[in-house]
Structures are given as C-alpha cells and as structure tokens.
Amino acid sequence: xxxxxxxxxxxxxxxxxxxxxxxxxxxxxxxxxxxxxxxxxxxxxxxxxxxxxxxxxxxxxxxxxxxxxxxxxxxxxxxxxxxxxxxxxxxxxxxxxxxxxxxxxxxxxxxxxxxxxxxxxxxxxxxxxxxxxxxxxxxxxxxxxxxxxxxxxxxxxxxxxxxxxxxxxxxxxxxxxxxxxxxxxxxxxxxxxxxxxxxxxxxxxxxxxxxxxxxxxxxxxxxxxxxxxxxxxxxxxxxxxxxxxxxxxxxxxxxxxxxxxxxxxxxxxxxxxxxxxxxxxxxxxxxxxxxxxxxxxxxxxxxxxxxxxxxxxxxxxxxxxxxxxxxxxxxxxxxxxxxxxxxxxxxxxxxxxxxxxxxxxxxxxxxxxxxxxxxxxxxxxxxxxxxxxxxxxxxxxxxxxxxxxxxxxxxxxxxxxxxxxxxxxxxxxxxxxxxxxxxxxxxxxxxxxxxxxxxxxxxx
Amino acid sequence: xxxxxxxxxxxxxxxxxxxxxxxxxxxxxxxxxxxxxxxxxxxxxxxxxxxxxxxxxxxxxxxxxxxxxxxxxxxxxxxxxxxxxxxxxxxxxxxxxxxxxxxxxxxxxxxxxxxxxxxxxxxxxxxxxxxxxxxxxxxxxxxxxxxxxxxxxxxxxxxxxxxxxxxxxxxxxxxxxxxxxxxxxxxxxxxxxxxxxxxxxxxxxxxxxxxxxxxxxxxxxxxxxxxxxxxxxxxxxxxxxxxxxxxxxxxxxxxxxxxxxxxxxxxxxxxxxxxxxxxxxxxxxxxxxxxxxxxxxxxxxxxxxxxxxxxxxxxxxxxxxxxxxxxxxxxxxxxxxxxxxxxxxxxxxxxxxxxxxxxxxxxxxxxxxxxxxxxxxxxxxxxxxxxxxxxxxxxxxxxxxxxxxxxxxxxxxxxxxxxxxxxxxxxxxxxxxxxxxxxxxxxxxxxxxxxxxxxxxxxx
Numbered sequence: 001x002x003x004x005x006x007x008x009x010x011x012x013x014x015x016x017x018x019x020x021x022x023x024x025x026x027x028x029x030x031x032x033x034x035x036x037x038x039x040x041x042x043x044x045x046x047x048x049x050x051x052x053x054x055x056x057x058x059x060x061x062x063x064x065x066x067x068x069x070x071x072x073x074x075x076x077x078x079x080x081x082x083x084x085x086x087x088x089x090x091x092x093x094x095x096x097x098x099x100x101x102x103x104x105x106x107x108x109x110x111x112x113x114x115x116x117x118x119x120x121x122x123x124x125x126x127x128x129x130x131x132x133x134x135x136x137x138x139x140x141x142x143x144x145x146x147x148x149x150x151x152x153x154x155x156x157x158x159x160x161x162x163x164x165x166x167x168x169x170x171x172x173x174x175x176x177x178x179x180x181x182x183x184x185x186x187x188x189x190x191x192x193x194x195x196x197x198x199x200x201x202x203x204x205x206x207x208x209x210x211x212x213x214x215x216x217x218x219x220x221x222x223x224x225x226x227x228x229x230x231x232x233x234x235x236x237x238x239x240x241x242x243x244x245x246x247x248x249x250x251x252x253x254x255x256x257x258x259x260x261x262x263x264x265x266x267x268x269x270x271x272x273x274x275x276x277x278x279x280x281x282x283x284x285x286x287x288x289x290x291x292x293x294x295x296x297x298x299x300x301x302x303x304x305x306x307x308x309x310x311x312x313x314x315x316x317x318x319x320x321x322x323x324x325x326x327x328x329x330x331x332x333x334x335x336x337x338x339x340x341x342x343x344x345x346x347x348x349x350x351x352x353x354x355x356x357x358x359x360x361x362x363x364x365x366x367x368x369x370x371x372x373x374x375x376x377x378x379x380x381x382x383x384x385x386x387x388x389x390x391x392x393x394x395x396x397x398x399x400x401x402x403x404x405x406x407x408x409x410x411x412x413x414x415x416x417x418x419x420x421x422x423x424x425x426x427x428x429x430x431x432x433x434x435x436x437x438x439x440x441x442x443x444x445x446x447x448x449x450x451x452x453x454x455x456x457x458x459x460x
Numbered sequence: 461x462x463x464x465x466x467x468x469x470x471x472x473x474x475x476x477x478x479x480x481x482x483x484x485x486x487x488x489x490x491x492x493x494x495x496x497x498x499x500x501x502x503x504x505x506x507x508x509x510x511x512x513x514x515x516x517x518x519x520x521x522x523x524x525x526x527x528x529x530x531x532x533x534x535x536x537x538x539x540x541x542x543x544x545x546x547x548x549x550x551x552x553x554x555x556x557x558x559x560x561x562x563x564x565x566x567x568x569x570x571x572x573x574x575x576x577x578x579x580x581x582x583x584x585x586x587x588x589x590x591x592x593x594x595x596x597x598x599x600x601x602x603x604x605x606x607x608x609x610x611x612x613x614x615x616x617x618x619x620x621x622x623x624x625x626x627x628x629x630x631x632x633x634x635x636x637x638x639x640x641x642x643x644x645x646x647x648x649x650x651x652x653x654x655x656x657x658x659x660x661x662x663x664x665x666x667x668x669x670x671x672x673x674x675x676x677x678x679x680x681x682x683x684x685x686x687x688x689x690x691x692x693x694x695x696x697x698x699x700x701x702x703x704x705x706x707x708x709x710x711x712x713x714x715x716x717x718x719x720x721x722x723x724x725x726x727x728x729x730x731x732x733x734x735x736x737x738x739x740x741x742x743x744x745x746x747x748x749x750x751x752x753x754x755x756x757x758x759x760x761x762x763x764x765x766x767x768x769x770x771x772x773x774x775x776x777x778x779x780x781x782x783x784x785x786x787x788x789x790x791x792x793x794x795x796x797x798x799x800x801x802x803x804x805x806x807x808x809x810x811x812x813x814x815x816x817x818x819x820x821x822x823x824x825x826x827x828x829x830x831x832x833x834x835x836x837x838x839x840x841x842x843x844x845x846x847x848x849x850x851x852x853x854x855x856x857x858x859x860x861x862x863x864x865x866x867x868x869x870x871x872x873x874x875x876x877x878x879x880x881x882x883x884x885x886x887x888x889x890x891x892x893x894x895x896x897x898x899x900x901x902x903x904x905x906x907x908x909x910x911x912x913x914x915x916x917x918x919x920x
Contacts, residue, residue, distance in 0.1 A: 032622065032624070033622040036622045037621050037622050048583075065833045069469050107726070161493060161496045161497050162493040162497050164492070164498045164847050164848060164902070165848075166898075199898060201899065263688050361821070361877050363848065379648050386624065387624050388624060388823065388850075388851065390848075390850040390851075391848065392849075417877060419896055419898045419899050420896050420898075420899070420901070423896070435882070436879055436880050437660065438621070438626075438659065438879045438880075439879050439880070442624070442879070450535065
C-alpha cells in the first residue's frame with residue numbers, strides 16, 4: 001500500500017496524482033522539495049556534531065554515535081535496524097602536541113603541529129634534531145643514510161593548486177603523510193614532519209592516517225603534521241640556515257583493539273528482497289574537530305535517503321540498507337567487516353552509494369561500474385539537470401563500500417563541490433558552523449534520487 | 461608582438477610552443493593555472509575589504525575605493541585608465557537602529573533590524589504601533605485602510621526554500637522590500653518592517669534598496685528589515701496576541717547627490733579598436749559588511765580578466781575595458797552613465813560580461829543575446845568542461861551592463877554557485893572571511909576564458 005506520512009506528500013497526492021502514477025520527474029522534484037523544506041539531515045548533523053562531537057574509533061564519542069545512530073534509525077520505522085559488531089583500532093592523541101623551531105640555542109618559534117593518526121609518541125621530553133626538507137621519496141633516497149640519519153625528515157610538497165578537483169591534488173600528496181615514516185625510517189630518520197594536506201595557507205595542522213607497515217616497534221618513528229603557514233616558515237628558515245633545529249613532543253598511543261559497530265537500517269524490498277542496495281558514510285571521525293564534513297554530512301545524508309523513500313510511500317523493489325560504517329579513518333574495519341559478512345551470508349549486493357566528500361553543493365556522481373550501467377546512469381542526466389547536477393563520470397566511489405566491489409555491483413560516490421573540502425579535512429575547523437544547510441540537503445536529495453532510479457530500473 | 465611578462469608564461473613558451481600557436485585548450489588551461497597559482501584577485505580583495513571596507517555611494521569608503529581602483533589598474537600597464545564622473549545619491553544610516561517587540565507595557569524583547577537603503581528616519585523618539593502581518597500586496601489590499609491606518613505593516617513572506625537557484629527565490633520576495641513602503645503608504649500605514657531576504661534562520665538583518673516612487677515627502681514612511689529569526693518571533697507573538705506592539709528608531713537620511721566615478725581601464729584592440737568588449741562589477745557596496753561577495757568579488761575578478769590577458773601576451777582584437785561601476789546598489793547611476801556616454805560618443809559595444817553574484821565556485825554563464833551568439837557560446841562548452849563549468853543558459857546578465865542592451869550586443873553574467881549567497885547578501889557578515897580563495901580565482905579564470913573566446917571569434 002502507498003502511505004503518506006507527511007502533510008507535504010499528502011498535499012501532493014490531493015492536488016496532483018497518486019504517487020504510483022507520478023513520473024520520475026515529479027518524484028525527484030518531491031525528494032528535493034522535502035529535503036529542502038522538511039528535511040532532517042541538518043538537525044541530525046547538529047546533534048551529531050554539537051552534542052556528540054568527535055568520534056574517533058574506540059572513543060567514547062564513537063560509542064555515543066553508534067547508540068544515537070541506532071536510535072534515530074529506529075525512529076524512522078524501518079523494517080529492521082541492527083548493530084554489526086566489528087573490532088576497531090584504538091589510537092589516542094594524549095596531551096596536546098607542542099613544537100618549536102630553534103634558530104639558535106634559546107631562540108625559538110612555536111609552531112602548530114598535531115600527531116598523525118597511528119603515530120608513536122616522542123620520548124617524554126620530546127625530540128630535537130636537525131631538519132632535512134624533501135619533497136618526495138626520490139629526494140629522500142638521493143640524500144641517503146649519511147644525510148638523514150638522526151635527523152627529522154620534513155616532507156613539504158604542497159597540494160597542486162592548479163588541479164581543479166582538489167581530491168586529485170590530495171591524491172598527489174598524501175603518500176608523504178601515509179608512507180612518510182616508513183620511507184624515512186629506512187635511512188635512520190629520527191622523526192617525520194609532514195606539511196598539512198591543505199590548499200590554504202593557515203595555522204591549522206591536519207591529521208590523518210599513517211602507517212608503519214611491518215616495521216619492528218623499535219624502528220617506528222614519531223610523525224606529525226605541521227600547518228601550512230608553519231611549513232612555509234620552517235622551509236624559509238632552513239633556506240637561511242641549514243642548522244635550524246626542530247623540537248616536538250607528542251604523547252599519542254596505539255592501544256588494544258576494542259569492539260565497536262556498524263549501524264545498519266533496512267527497508268525490505270517488495271520484489272527482490274534478497275538483492276541489496278546500500279547507501280552510507282562513515283560514523284567515525286578524526287578527533288580534532290567534530291567531523292561535520294568528514295563524514296557527519298555523509299552519515300545524515302545517507303539516513304535521509306531512507307527517510308525520504310520511506311516518507312514518500314514508495315515501496316522499493318530491492319532491499320535498501322543505510323550503513324553507518326565504523327572506522328573508515330584509521331582502519332576501514334567497518335567496510336571490510338560488512339563486505340565479509342555479506343559474502344559469508346551470500347547476500348547479493350547490486351548497488352552501493354557513498355557520501356564521503358563533505359556536505360558541499362552536490363555536483364554529481366562518480367561511478368565504478370561497467371559500461372551498460374554507466375550508460376544507464378548517463379541516460380538519467382536530464383532528470384538531474386533542474387538541480388544543477390551535471391557531473392556523471394567513471395571513477396572511484398567511496399572507501400567504505402570499496403570492499404563490496406565485484407563484477408556485478410554498481411558502486412557510486414556523491415561528488416560535491418570540492419573547493420573548500422581540504423580547508424577543513426581532518427582539522428580542528430571541521431565543525432558544524434562550516435556546514436550550509438541547503439548544500440547538505442541538496443546532497444541528500446541527489447543521493448535519494450539516484451537510489452530511487454537504480455531501485456526502479458534495476459542494475460543491468 | 462607577443463610579450464611574456466611572467467615567468468610562468470615564459471616557461472610555457474620555452475618548453476612548449478609560442479602563445480600565438482597555442483590552442484584554445486592550452487590558453488584556457490594557462491588562464492586557470494595563472495589565476496590559481498599566481499593570481500592577484502584574492503590579494504586585491506583582501507585590501508579592498510579589509511583596508512577600505514564598506515563603500516556605499518557617496519561615502520568616504522567609496523571615494524577611497526575609486527582611488528584604489530584607478531591606482532591598481534594603472535599598475536597593470538593598460539593602454540588607458542580613467543575616471544568617468546557620475547553624480548550619485550548619498551544616503552547615510554546614522555546611529556545604529558534599535559527595535560523591540562512589546563507584548564505588554566514594560567515587557568519588551570529587543571530584536572535585530574536595520575533601516576532599508578533610501579528609507580526616511582523615524583521621529584527622534586522612535587515609532588511604536590500595532591502590527592499587521594501580511595505576506596503579499598493582495599493581503600494588504602484586502603485588509604484595507606481600516607485595518608492598516610496608523611499601524612506598522614510587517615511583510616513576512618519567506619524566500620522559497622525549494623527553488624534550487626536562490627536568485628529565483630530572491631526575485632520572488634524582493635518586491636516586499638523594494639515596494640513595501642509605497643504599497644503600505646496607500647493605506648496610511650505608519651511604517652514598514654520587512655523580513656530579511658535570507659534563506660537561513662539567523663539574527664542578521666539584511667538591508668537593500670527601497671523606493672518611495674513619487675510619494676510626497678510627508679507620506680514617506682520609515683522602512684526597516686528584521687532578521688529572519690526575529691521575523692519568526694514577531695509572527696509567533698502576533699499569533700498569540702494581536703495587540704503586540706512594535707517599536708523602532710532609526711536616524712537614516714537621504715542627503716544631496718554627490719559626485720563620484722566609474723573607474724575604467726582599457727586595452728586597445730589590435731584589429732577592431734573601435735569595437736568594445738567590457739567586463740565589470742560594481743565598486744559600491746552596502747554599509748553593513750565590507751561587500752566582499754557583493755560585489756568586491758566581481759570587481760577583483762574583472763580586474764583579473766584584464767591582468768591575465770595582458771600577462772598572457774595575447775593582443776586582443778577588440779578594445780577590452782574593465783569597468784568598476786559606481787552605485788549599483790541604490791541608483792544604478794554608474795551603469796546608466798556609462799551607457800549614456802557610450803551612445804553619445806557612438807562607441808560600438810559588442811560584448812559585456814558582469815560578475816555580481818558572489819565569489820563562489822563558478823558554474824557557468826547566463827546569456828542575454830540572440831540565438832546565433834548563444835549557439836556559438838554553447839559550442840565552447842567542451843572547452844570549459846575540464847573546469848566543471850557546465851551552466852550555459854539564456855537569462856539575465858548584470859544590472860550595471862543592462863543599460864548597454866541593444867540588438868547587437870551580447871550580454872553575459874557569471875553564474876557562481878548560489879546556495880550561500882543570500883546568507884551574506886547586504887548583511888554585516890558579507891566580509892572577507894566568507895571568501896574562499898580558490899573559488900574566487902576559478903571565477904576570474906572562467907570570465908577571462910569567455911572574454912578571450914568572444915574576442916578571438918567575434919560576436920556574430
């Protein structure tokens with residue numbers, strides 16, 4: 001039966017035609033209207049950001065976010081809501097980091113740093129050493145052990161400003177952060193400082209995951225990010241005097257894995273209940289801000305997809321799940337766990353959509369799928385044009401849904417405007433005040449519309 | 461002769477091919493690269509916003525902005541830079557406005573208002589009266605003189621949230637602000653309060669132009685904008701009690717017209733020096749913020765168009781002018797003056813481009829022209845696709861260039877993302893911190909590319 005929960009939809013019924021004979025154009029227009037005038041995403045995000053706050057895997061915030069997510073999904077009257085247990089890493093930052101540049105003994109300039117996620121602590125009194133600035137691993141190799149041993153390696157390759165899509169600029173830089181310690185440790189470096197992945201010049205350090213791979217514990221060196229302004233300063237000071245020293249102290253620790261959860265809600269399909277279409281983002285965030293853009297936005301938009309479908313009275317053909325994935329930032333355990341159990345249970349997943357690029361004005365989607373399905377998506381472009389959704393390209397989708405990839409699934413990622421994203425990414429200013437309500441809501445409606453179309457027309 | 465001023469362009473010459481054999485794709489790529497890596501727009505706007513600040517026509521700020529604009533254009537080495545005198549209205553706000561809602565004698569709640577531009581002051585002790593809430597002029601007419609005389613008319617029709625382009629929502633509301641006093645005065649209203657033209661709920665009143673048309677001086681009633689939060693509050697209180705009173709006091713004044721200037725810079729055309737292509741924005745701003753989005757952004761982007769063309773070494777075929785128009789906000793005298801003198805001198809204008817919709821991520825252009833030229837512009841879409849510029853539609857262009865309209869000119873307006881624009885428009889938060897450097901620079905490069913193409917291929 002077609003139900004109408006909200007007055008708005010009821011009104012639409014009375015003055016136009018019943019939902020079951022509405023055109024795709026009309027249904028999509030209603031998704032946008034509902035999201036913009038009667039949506040829940042902004043209020044949800046306000047709560048998640050301002051009442052719960054940061055939620056790094058294993059933290060109290062992450063636990064609270066799991067409880068909140070389950071409770072809110074239960075309120076939507078879905079057919080099923082549950083928690084999927086998953087063991088996650090627990091890394092804690094400890095006391096606020098401290099760092100300075102020492103141009104001569106006693107003459108110091110304090111700079112802004114933060115430990116990279118996964119890094120070991122410095123000795124209790126901190127570490128002070130000469131600095132070697134490099135821009136890539138080739139420079140590091142060319143310098144060799146002689147020039148590096150005992151020193152702090154300073155990776156200072158900036159994000160490339162003339163790339164239009166900022167994610168490409170990030171992709172061209174982030175190996176410094178993720179692999180910088182492994183590479184520097186090869187030559188006996190004492191520690192690593194990485195220029196923040198930020199296109200702006202400002203004072204905020206941006207954290208993010210790093211790895212030691214299989215380095216023995218005693219070879220693991222402390223790694224921190226430095227703000228872009230301070231990276232410029234350090235570089236300038238080194239140019240003037242190679243003997244400048246850098247000091248920093250951090251007390252972060254990797255603890256034992258702890259139990260956490262993916263939060264999952266489902267509307268059971270009316271025709272193909274055993275074929276699954278999923279939408280999600282990641283519930284965990286870094287600890288410096290409150291994770292409003294990364295990825296609180298994706299969480300509340302994904303929840304809104306199921307709410308809008310439910311409220312519309314449309315009975316989806318396929319089973320549609322919203323998944324609030326745990327631990328994207330430093331482990332991807334949630335995404336891996338979900339895919340693993342889906343395979344064990346033989347659950348056939350045909351479509352997955354992720355939002356994990358911030359809550360900015362949506363521009364379109366990136367699709368990881370075969371030509372037949374991509375061409376079907378392209379045929380829907382005219383339906384999206386009134387909403388200025390124009391970007392339909394092949395490419396990556398999202399980290400959390402990546403493990404679901406096989407030959408028969410369509411993976412898609414929402415692509416919002418990317419210009420401001422790295423101003424906030426993994427930094428203390430990724431907070432609710434950086435969210436624009438309409439931009440967030442437009443994203444939710446855009447995702448709902450794509451989910452509706454894939455459900456209605458099916459995956460080829 | 462092809463000149464190369466910047467190292468970047470010189471490098472491009474050395475490692476690739478001379479500019480005169482570069483493809484459109486290569487030249488446009490270079491415009492974007494230069495704007496994003498070596499641009500002047502952000503630094504210019506920083507100065508205009510933070511060192512000069514607000515610049516309402518006739519104010520000291522406007523005078524300083526004229527001097528600054530001329531000086532900066534002169535530094536670019538254009539062929540000619542001059543000031544075009546124009547008489548402008550001078551309206552001053554006076555002391556900060558004050559307002560409250562009185563639910564019963566002595567029980568008041570302070571609310572946030574600001575005088576509308578052009579309004580008369582209240583009596584020195586302010587004005588207090590009962591309130592009639594309406595949503596449009598039809599409701600006003602239906603109420604009639606009996607119910608309105610001596611009362612404050614409160615226009616409270618909100619911007620329509622489900623319109624995707626916020627300028628449409630503005631267009632559907634702004635008659636309340638512009639014509640509200642004229643309409644209310646017909647029925648003997650004592651004053652007018654208008655809900656701010658803002659899609660957000662917040663505490664900031666948004667000013668903007670209003671008119672009295674030819675109303676005799678004694679019938680002119682004071683008019684103010686109220687913040688959206690306070691409009692909601694007032695409406696709720698009126699619902700509970702129709703006898704709620706509203707008090708406000710403002711001491712704004714319309715003074716005599718004063719002399720000001722359009723600032724103009726020109727590169728003389730190499731083939732058609734007597735055919736003009738212009739780009740511009742408006743130099744004046746409202747007085748509450750510093751006018752960074754409205755329209756400091758358009759000013760510095762327009763200046764950047766000439767700078768990028770000049771630096772590229774390309775010799776334009778047509779004479780290209782940048783115009784920093786004075787008095788768009790409350791008179792349009794600059795735009796009218798420029799068009800009037802152009803006609804007197806018989807200057808043939810073939811293309812005009814305006815940026816006056818904020819410094820947000822550019823999405824494309826709106827064209828006011830015939831089909832032949834519109835189709836030519838459409839044929840350039842592939843050149844813009846790498847920069848995510850996708851919006852090519854017929855529609856309005858810009859207020860300042862509007863007076864140039866005739867059958868032989870192509871008018872165009874830059875269309876940036878509009879979602880955040882009315883969060884800042886005419887309010888105290890339209891300040892430099894709301895500007896994103898990359899978004900501003902992308903807009904400048906997008907405008908430069910369109911100017912380059914129209915100059916190269918000519919107007920049909």
